[in-house]
Amino acid sequence: MTVEEHIDDDFMLILGDNVFEANIQDVVRRQREDRADAAFLVEEVPWDEASRYGVCDTNQYGEITDVVEKPDDPPSNLVMTGFYTFTPAIFHACHLVQPSGRGEYEISDAIDLLIQSGRTIDAIPLDGWRVDVGYPEDREEAEARLEGEFEAGETAEAGD
Numbered sequence: 001m002t003v004e005e006h007i008d009d010d011f012m013l014i015l016g017d018n019v020f021e022a023n024i025q026d027v028v029r030r031q032r033e034d035r036a037d038a039a040f041l042v043e044e045v046p047w048d049e050a051s052r053y054g055v056c057d058t059n060q061y062g063e064i065t066d067v068v069e070k071p072d073d074p075p076s077n078l079v080m081t082g083f084y085t086f087t088p089a090i091f092h093a094c095h096l097v098q099p100s101g102r103g104e105y106e107i108s109d110a111i112d113l114l115i116q117s118g119r120t121i122d123a124i125p126l127d128g129w130r131v132d133v134g135y136p137e138d139r140e141e142a143e144a145r146l147e148g149e150f151e152a153g154e155t156a157e158a159g160d
Contacts, residue, residue, distance in 0.1 A: 004091045013107075015082030019142045022128030024083055030122050031085040037119035038064075038111060040084040043126035044077050052132070053079035054108040056123065064121035069100065069108040078123070080108070081130045089119060 010031060014020075022041060031039035042056060055074045057066040066075065084107070093110040100106050115121055131142040 004088075007088060007091075010085060010087050013084040013086060017132055017134035018082040019131045019133055019146065020081070020083060020128065021145070022081075022083070022126050022130060023124070026127070027083060027085055027124050030124055034120065034122055036063075036122040037089050037114055038084060038086045039122040039124060041081040041126045041130070042078050042123045043081055043130065045079050047074070047077045050074035050077045050079055052135075054106075055079055058123045064111070064115060064123050067108045067112045067115065069106045070102075081126055082132070089114060093117075 012024075012028065020041075024041065027039045027041055030036065042058075045053065051070055051072060051074050054067055054069045055071055055076055056064050056068075056078055057076050058078065059065050067080070068075065090110055093113040094105070094107075096113055097105050097109045100109065111121060129145060131138050131145060133139050133142045
């Protein structure tokens with residue numbers, strides 16, 4: 001049994017190796033209002049870090065025009081953050097994806113198939129923060145940010 005059997009409408013996908021304090025509601029709203037086939041958070045990262053992620057380019061309307069997973073020579077420093085909304089059209093694209101050169105089925109390849117078929121893919125700039133905890137050195141940063149969020153919330157509650 002797969003998740004596809006249980007989804008018949010738009011849905012969200014959050015990659016589990018990311019921690020967010022961000023505008024995810026903007027992604028959901030954009031996908032619903034624009035009837036895009038996918039929408040996701042993107043952020044600019046330092047150029048020397050872009051090859052760690054799925055990298056994308058956009059047109060002047062904020063639509064994704066190209067996606068490439070962990071490129072050796074990134075075409076931009078705009079990366080996918082791991083928060084997506086999709087219509088069920090993504091499932092057909094996923095069925096067509098072949099393993100990458102790294103031997104993995106890449107969501108970026110499925111997104112690229114949607115782009116090639118003329119589907120609308122929207123990019124929403126990250127407002128907030130995200131830490132990819134898939135890298136050991138970043139776990140401490142995520143913990144510190146979460147502790148800071150907790151302490152800020154705790155202080156706000158105490159002052160109410």
